[in-house]
Amino acid sequence: MIEIKNLSKSFGQLQVLKNIDLEIKQQEVVVLIGASGSGKSTLLRCINFLEVAQGGEIKIESEVINPTKTNLNKVREKVGMVFQHFNLFPHKTVLENVIEAPIYVRGQKKEDAIVKAKALLKKVGLEDKANFFPDQLSGGQKQRVAIARALAMEPKVMLFDEPTSALDPELVGEVLQVMKDLASEGMTMVIVTHEMGFAKEVADRVVILADGYIIEEGHPSELFDNPKHERTQRFLNQIL
Numbered sequence: 001m002i003e004i005k006n007l008s009k010s011f012g013q014l015q016v017l018k019n020i021d022l023e024i025k026q027q028e029v030v031v032l033i034g035a036s037g038s039g040k041s042t043l044l045r046c047i048n049f050l051e052v053a054q055g056g057e058i059k060i061e062s063e064v065i066n067p068t069k070t071n072l073n074k075v076r077e078k079v080g081m082v083f084q085h086f087n088l089f090p091h092k093t094v095l096e097n098v099i100e101a102p103i104y105v106r107g108q109k110k111e112d113a114i115v116k117a118k119a120l121l122k123k124v125g126l127e128d129k130a131n132f133f134p135d136q137l138s139g140g141q142k143q144r145v146a147i148a149r150a151l152a153m154e155p156k157v158m159l160f161d162e163p164t165s166a167l168d169p170e171l172v173g174e175v176l177q178v179m180k181d182l183a184s185e186g187m188t189m190v191i192v193t194h195e196m197g198f199a200k201e202v203a204d205r206v207v208i209l210a211d212g213y214i215i216e217e218g219h220p221s222e223l224f225d226n227p228k229h230e231r232t233q234r235f236l237n238q239i240l
C-alpha cells in the first residue's frame with residue numbers, strides 16, 4: 001500500500017528523518033513509537049505530503065508520488081489523517097464537518113454526502129450529535145468526529161498522530177475502540193501512540209523511531225518482550 005525508500009527530511013540544519021525505509025502492506029496496522037522529537041509526526045506528515053521530504057521516494061499503491069507533478073489533493077484523499085488536537089472546523093456542526101470535504105473536494109451531491117455522513121456518525125457512536133458544534137462535545141467525541149470526517153473521503157490508509165494524547169484518561173477507550181473496529185474491518189493504518197496495550201492487541205508490527213532512524217521493528221509480542229536494541233529497551237522501560 002505504501003512503500004517508503006530512503007526518505008530524508010530536514011528543517012534547516014536539523015535532519016529529522018534519516019534514510020527511512022518502510023513498507024506498509026494492505027490491511028496492516030503499524031504502530032510507530034519513539035521519544036518526543038524522534039520524528040514520528042514528521043514521518044506521518046511526509047506520508048500524506050503535508051511535509052515534502054528532500055530525499056527518497058514514497059509510493060502509494062505502487063505509484064511514485066512526485067510532489068511537484070502529482071495532484072496532492074488526490075493523494076490526501078487516499079491517505080486520511082487524524083491529529084492529536086482533532087482540528088475540527090469550530091463554527092461548523094458535526095454533520096457539516098463530515099460532509100465538507102466530500103462535497104467541496106470530491107464533488108459529491110449534498111444529499112448523498114449527508115446519508116453517508118450519518119452512517120459514519122452512527123459507526124463512531126455519534127448519530128445523535130450530528131447537529132452539535134465541536135465545543136459542545138467531549139474530547140473523545142470530537143476525536144470520533146474527526147475519524148468519521150477522515151473516513152468520509154473513503155481513504156485507503158488512515159494515519160493517526162497520537163489520537164488519544166489530548167484526552168482525559170476516561171475518554172481514551174472510546175477512541176481506541178473505534179480504531180480497533182476499523183482495524184478489524186481491514187483498514188490499513190499507521191498509528192503513533194503511547195498506548196502500548198492497544199499496540200499489543202491490535203498492531204501487526206511496531207516500528208521504533210529514534211533520532212530520525214528506524215532502529216527496530218517487529219511483531220509486538222517479540223518486540224515488547226524481547227527488544228534487541230538497547231535504546232528500545234530504555235524507551236519501553238520509560239513508557240510501560
Ligand code: ADP
Pocket residue numbers: 011016034035036037038039040041042043
Ligand atoms: P515527534 O512527533 O516524534 O515528537 P516531530 O516529528 O514532531 O517529532 O519533530 C521532530 C523534530 O523536528 C523536532 O526536533 C522538532 O522540533 C522538529 N520539527 C518538526 N516540525 C518542524 C518544523 N515545521 N520546523 C522546524 N522544526 C520542526
Ligand code: MG
Pocket residue numbers: 040041042161
Ligand atoms: Mg509528534
